[in-house]
Amino acid sequence: MSHAIRRAGEPVLDETTVTALRAALAATADEVVQAIIDEVPPYANALSGRMGATIRRAVRTALGHYLDLASGNATGGDAGDAAYDLGRGEVRDGRSMDALLSAYRVGARVAWRCLAAGAVPAGLPAAEVAKFAELTFAYIDELSAASAAGHADELAAQGRAHERHLEHLARDLLAGASPEVLSASAQRAGWQPPVSLTVVLLPAAQARPAYRMLEPGTLVLDDLPDATGVLLVPDADRPHLLRQLTDRTAVVGPARPWTRASASYARAVRARSLSADIRDTEAHLPELVLSADMDAFADLRARALAPLQALPAATARRLEETLREWLLHQGRRDEVAAALFVHPQTVRYRMSQLRELFPDLASPHRVLELTLAVGLRGT
Template identity: 85%
Template sequence: MRRATELALDEKTVTALRAVLRTTADEVVRAIIDEVPSYANALSGRMGGTIRRAVRTALGAYLDLASGAGGGGGAGDAAYELGRGEVRDGRSMDALLSAYRVGARVAWRGLAAGAVPAGLPAAEVAKFAELTFAYIDELSAASAAGHADELAARGLAHERHLEQLARDLMAGASTEVLLAAAQRAGWQPPTTLTVVLLPAFQARPAYRLLDPGTLVLDDLPDSTGVLLVPDADRSHLLRQLIGRTAVVGPARPWMRATASYARAVRARSLSLDIRDTEEHLAALVLSADPDAYADLRARALAPLLALPATSAQKLEETLRAWLLHQGRREDVAAALFVHPQTVRYRMGQLRDLFPDLGSPQRVLELTLAVGLPPSAD
C-alpha cells in the first residue's frame, strides 16, 4: 500500500488545507451521524467532542505526513484505542468501518476543496486522492486491530471469570461469594445445576452440545472434566452424553451444586458402572459410610461365617433373591437359574441359621446387608 509520506505538499497547499481542517472535521462527524445509525446518539455530548477532536487529530497528522513534517504515529495509536473503545461501548467493527468509509469520502471532498484552489497540479490531485484513502485505510486497520485485541482480552477474562465461578460452586462457597462471582462473569443463575463428570478430553466437545449457560472445567488434577448444566432436562441430557464416559449427578439448587458434584464423584469412585446417579440411589446410600456398612454386614451375616466360603456365597445369593422377590419361590428360582426345590432346601438352611428370619428388624438388617454384592465391600 502506498503511504502518505510519498506525497510532499508545498507550504501554500498545506496552509490552505489546514484552514479547512476544522470545517472538514465537523462535516465528517455530521455525515457519520446522518449515515451510520449506530452513531446517531453516540456522537452527542462529551463523546461527540472527543470524536471531533480525534477526527481533527487524524486529519492534522495526515497533513503533517503529506507535508514531510513527520509524526502521525499518534493518530494510529488513537485509532487503535478507538477500536478498543467500540468494544467497550458494545458496537461491532462494522459500524466503525462504515464510519471510516463515510469519513474518507467527506474528508477527501473537504481537503480537495482546499487543495485545488491552492494550485495543486491535476496530477498531484490524483495522487493526493489515492494517498488520502490509503491513510484512512491505515487508520481503519489500526482500529480493527484494537477492536480484535479488546475482544480477545475480554473473551479470556470472561472465560476466567466463568471458570472461577465453577470452582466456587464446586467448593460450596458462600452465597455472597457465589452471587459476586456470577455477576462478575455476567452469568444468569438458573434454578438448578446438574454436575456431569467425564474425562477431561471429552469436556469441551460435550460442552458445545449443551445449554450455552453451561459451566465447564477441564483442567482438574486427575484429568477429570466437569460440566455444570443449568436447568437440565435429565433424559435429554443423558441422550446428549451417549458415547461418552459420563457420570451425571442429581439436579440441585444452583448454589448447592457442590452436592451434585460430591455425589457424582462418589458414584464414580464405586466399582459399579454408574452413569445416572438417580438410577443407583440404593447403592450410593449403602456405600455412603463404608465402615458402617462393613460392620452391618459382618453382624447381620455372622451365622454364615461358620460355613465353607462356597456354601456361604450360595446362601447369601439365595437370601438376596428371596428378599427381593418377597419369598416367591418360583421367582427366586428363576433369578438364580436353579430348581424351586433347590430354593426350598437352601431356605431351610437359612431358617436354621437365622431363626428370627420373619422378624421385621431382622429382614431390614439383612436387606441392607445384602443390598450390594460382596465385591462392593
C-alpha cells in the first residue's frame, strides 16, 4: 500500500462528514456499478442479475472501507486483499486486466463526484477537499495495483497448470495409454487432438528451441532419461518438418493416429539405437524391419549362409558381398562388377562358386531368405 493508504489515525474527514457520506453509500455504489455497465463493454452482461447484486455489495463494502480510511479508523490491507482476489477472478472469468482498470477509472470518477457532492454540503473545509481527492485516487491506485498483481499471479498459475497438463498428456501418449485415458488427458489440457502425431527425438537441450519454431499444438518433453527430448508434432508436413530440423540432431518417427503416437516413439527410439546416422525413419524401413528381432535375424543368417562357413573368412566375406550385390542388382553382371569395383569376369567366377554352394539359388524361397540374410551391411 502507498503511504497515503498505510497511514491510520490521520483523519481527512470528520465524523459529521463521514456520517453524511455513509447515508448515501448505497446510492453511490449503484451509480458506480451503472456507470461501469454503461462505459465498460466487457461488464455489460457480467454485472446483471445475481452477479450484479454481488458486485454492488462489493463496491459498497469498498466504499465503506474507504470512508473508514478517510476517518483514520482503518488501514488498506483488507481492501488490497479483496482487490487482489478480484484480479484473480477476472482471469477465471476470461477478462483482461484492461477491462478491470477501465472499471476502476470509471468507478473512481463516479465515486469521487458522488462523495465530493456529499462532503462539501456537509461542511468539509476547502483546504481539506484536496486531501480528500488525494486519498480517493491513491486508494484507487492501490486497488488497481493489487488487482493487477492478482491478475498476473493467476495467469502465471494457470499457465503452469496448463503446462503440467500438457506434459502429463505427452507422457500418456508416449506410454501408449488407452484412447479413453488420452481423450480425458487432452480435455484437461485444453488440447485439440489432431489426426496424426509424429514423434521427434533430439537432445534435451535442443527440445525447447525446436519446439518454439514448430506448429501450434506441438507437445514437448525435455526431461526423459539419457538427456533425451521429445516433440510430438500434430499433422506434420514431413518434408517441411525435416527441413526445419536440418541443423539439429533429430530422429523423426512415422506419422501415426494421435492415439497411437507411442508407435511413432518406439520406432524413433529403435532407429536411434540402430544407427546415429538415421534421421528419417521412413527412409530406413528395410534396416528397421531386419533389425526388429535381432536373434531371429542372426538365426536366419546362420542357416541361410551356412554353406559359406567352411570357407576361409576372407573368401566367405568376398562371396557374401558378391551375393548381396547380385541379389540387389537382379543378376546384372556389369552393375554388380561396378558396385564391387571388380572386373565382370571376377563376378562371373564368384557366381559360379556361389551356384555350387547354393544349388537352389534360382528358387524364389532361397532368393528371399538370402536377400534377408545379407540385407544389412556389416552384420
